[in-house]
Amino acid sequence: MGERGKSKGKYTTVSIPITLYNRIKELIKDTGFTSVSQYVTYVLREIVAAHEEAKYSEVFSEEDKKRIIEKLKKLGYL
Amino acid sequence: MVSRPHGGRLVKRVVTGKRLEALREEAKELPRIELNYDLAVDVENIAHGVFSPLEGFLVQEDYVHVLYDMRLSNDVPWTIPIVLDVDPEEIAGVREGDDIVLVYNGEPLAIMKVEEIYGWDKKEHAKQVFKTTDTGHPGVAKTMQMKELLIGGPIDLIGHVPSPSFEKYLLWPEETRVLFREKGWKTIVGFQTRNAPHRGHEYVQKAALTFVDGLFVHPLVGWKKKGDFRDEVILAAYEALIKHYYPKDVVVLAVLRTAMRYAGPREAIHHAIVRKNFGCTHFIVGRDHAGVGNYYGPYEAWEIFNEFPDLGITPMFIREAFYCKKCGGMVNAKICPHSSEHRLRISGTKIREMLLKGEKPPEYMMRPEVAEAILSFDKPFVE
Numbered sequence: 381m382g383e384r385g386k387s388k389g390k391y392t393t394v395s396i397p398i399t400l401y402n403r404i405k406e407l408i409k410d411t412g413f414t415s416v417s418q419y420v421t422y423v424l425r426e427i428v429a430a431h432e433e434a435k436y437s438e439v440f441s442e443e444d445k446k447r448i449i450e451k452l453k454k455l456g457y458l
Numbered sequence: 459m460v461s462r463p464h465g466g467r468l469v470k471r472v473v474t475g476k477r478l479e480a481l482r483e484e485a486k487e488l489p490r491i492e493l494n495y496d497l498a499v500d501v502e503n504i505a506h507g508v509f510s511p512l513e514g515f516l517v518q519e520d521y522v523h524v525l526y527d528m529r530l531s532n533d534v535p536w537t538i539p540i541v542l543d544v545d546p547e548e549i550a551g552v553r554e555g556d557d558i559v560l561v562y563n564g565e566p567l568a569i570m571k572v573e574e575i576y577g578w579d580k581k582e583h584a585k586q587v588f589k590t591t592d593t594g595h596p597g598v599a600k601t602m603q604m605k606e607l608l609i610g611g612p613i614d615l616i617g618h619v620p621s622p623s624f625e626k627y628l629l630w631p632e633e634t635r636v637l638f639r640e641k642g643w644k645t646i647v648g649f650q651t652r653n654a655p656h657r658g659h660e661y662v663q664k665a666a667l668t669f670v671d672g673l674f675v676h677p678l679v680g681w682k683k684k685g686d687f688r689d690e691v692i693l694a695a696y697e698a699l700i701k702h703y704y705p706k707d708v709v710v711l712a713v714l715r716t717a718m719r720y721a722g723p724r725e726a727i728h729h730a731i732v733r734k735n736f737g738c739t740h741f742i743v744g745r746d747h748a749g750v751g752n753y754y755g756p757y758e759a760w761e762i763f764n765e766f767p768d769l770g771i772t773p774m775f776i777r778e779a780f781y782c783k784k785c786g787g788m789v790n791a792k793i794c795p796h797s798s799e800h801r802l803r804i805s806g807t808k809i810r811e812m813l814l815k816g817e818k819p820p821e822y823m824m825r826p827e828v829a830e831a832i833l834s835f836d837k838p839f840v841e
Contacts, residue, residue: 412764422767425533429768436462440636448636455626457637457710 396420460638460646460737461771465511465534468631468735472505472615481616485559485566489552491544496681498562498619499715500540505568505615506630508714510735515542517610518576525586528724528765535731535766537724539587541578542570543605549575565617573611580604587721590753596683597720597750621715623690624679629712634674635737637710643671647740647774648733650747651677652718654687654695654832656824658804660703661779661788666742669774673709674738675700681717682840683750685810689713691831691838698831722747722754723762727769734771743773780804781822788822813838 404416413419440448452458463469473481493501503509511534516524519531521539528537542560552558552572560568584591584598593599621628629637638646647666651659667673675696679689687695693713700709714732719725725748730741747759763773777790781802785794794801804823812819818829832838 426767429770432466433462433770436466438459438462438635438639440632444632445636448633449640452633452637452640455629457629458640 394420459644460635461734461739463507463510463631464731464734464770465530465532467511468507468635469504469510469513470507470632471513471613478616481569481614482566484557485569485616488557488559488569489549490559490561490566491542491548491570492561492564493567495562495619496717497542498560498567499680500717501560501562501568501613502615502619503716504540504613506632508631508716508732508735509540510631512536512540514570514573514612515608515610516540517574518608521576521578521608521610525583528727535727535769537731538719538721538728539583541608542610544575544607544609545605546607548605549607549609560613562617562619567617567619568613568615570609570613571611572609575607575609577606578608587719587724588753589722592753595720595750595753619715621679624693624713624715627693627711627713628715629736631735631737634710634712638672638674638737641672641707641710645670645740646672646674646738647742648674648676648730648736648738648771649742650714650729650733650744651675651692652682652686653806654692654838655699655828656804656806656809656819657781657788657822658779660699660825661790662742662744662776665776666740666774667708670740671708673704674733674736675709675711676714676733676736677711678718679713679715683718683720684840686718686840687832688835688838688840691835694831694834695828698827699825702827703825718748720748720750720753722749723758726759727762727766730763730769730771730773734769738771740772740774743775745778810839 401416404419408419449458504512504514516539523529523531524536524539528535530536554572554574556572558570558572559566560570580601581591584601588595588597590598593602647670649663663673677692696711700711726743733741743759746754746756760775777792779788779790782789782794782796782800784796784800802822809819809823813832816833818826
């Protein structure tokens with residue numbers, strides 16, 4: 381991670397089965413990942429982001445929407 | 459559906475109605491800090507959600523995380539520190555917790571709650587953000603001229619920075635989100651640029667557009683280095699290109715008012731995040747994106763995306779295009795089998811040299827209508 385992580389002291393421990401740990405250790409050999417923790421962080425961020433994405437729905441009030449559409453029409457975008 | 463705003467919620471800190479009147483009145487009594495143009499437009503960007511999830515200028519904890527981890531303290535990816543620099547005498551008497559008014563051109567622009575006042579190491583900042591401390595780098599040079607302290611805290615917008623030349627093209631994220639929806643676009647690719655378009659740009663945009671519903675051409679207007687195209691010129695050139703060479707209703711042209719940082723790979727991520735906030739689902743990352751001189755490798759801005767599995771916008775890496783005499787058109791190295799003797803490179807530098815002499819570049823480099831639009835300006839370049 382080079383100099384990254386210099387904001388230090390912000391790590392915590394999560395337990396995973398040793399069997400899984402060993403499996404990941406084997407998997408990341410000769411990849412860009414330098415540790416199991418780095419790999420797990422990467423995968424978790426990917427999954428968490430996907431879950432957050434799935435939960436999102438865009439909401440505009442009718443009033444806002446009307447105001448925006450009027451502006452867009454005036455500017456020639458619609 | 460257009461993309462989810464970065465951090466999960468589109469920030470809106472624009473004060474309206476009765477509260478606006480009250481805050482403008484209150485502003486008369488508050489300590490004032492005069493902002494330059496670049497800071498002023500970034501205040502508006504924060505307030506309108508361009509920099510979501512930022513609600514204001516970075517406090518120290520976020521600043522340190524951004525500097526070293528390229529993430530905010532809540533783990534959300536963020537690569538360019540958005541900071542407000544001040545001189546100690548400017549904030550004499552201001553304490554953490556106080557409200558101040560940010561002023562542009564003598565007019566109140568925003569109220570800021572000063573959460574934190576902190577020192578910073580400009581050299582370290584430059585080393586982390588620009589990967590160099592060489593003051594020949596325009597971003598480093600600018601950093602070294604910044605003031606001694608940083609202040610962080612949320613802002614509430616009570617004014618507007620006018621841009622008479624671009625007002626028509628000034629759209630905010632909530633507006634483009636509605637616009638894309640009204641157009642029925644579900645997938646939108648964003649294109650960042652600080653250049654007038656040549657055939658290579660057109661090729662890349664059209665290649666990307668083949669796979670999505672709409673193209674969002676989003677030139678950056680604001681501080682640029684000497685020799686870059688002037689903002690008005692970029693817009694006129696794009697108007698000509700879109701009018702003559704793009705199908706109707708698949709392109710939206712708007713401007714992003716913010717300064718170029720020339721931070722290469724870090725700025726590529728920043729540009730992608732900003733376009734995600736505007737509703738883009740995809741983002742075209744150029745070769746040496748946001749680079750300058752030889753400070754970054756040509757594909758560093760592509761590689762950095764591997765570090766962000768949670769960015770929430772899909773980067774599109776499209777190879778640089780050239781004209782192949784044997785293929786008889788614009789192609790790239792992946793799809794053209796011919797040797798270099800048949801290939802004509804589209805050189806931005808060469809195009810600039812020709813335009814500076816008042817000459818039209820050949821058609822394989824730049825569309826004639828685009829060249830004419832550029833040459834209609836007396837001074838097309840930043841001096």
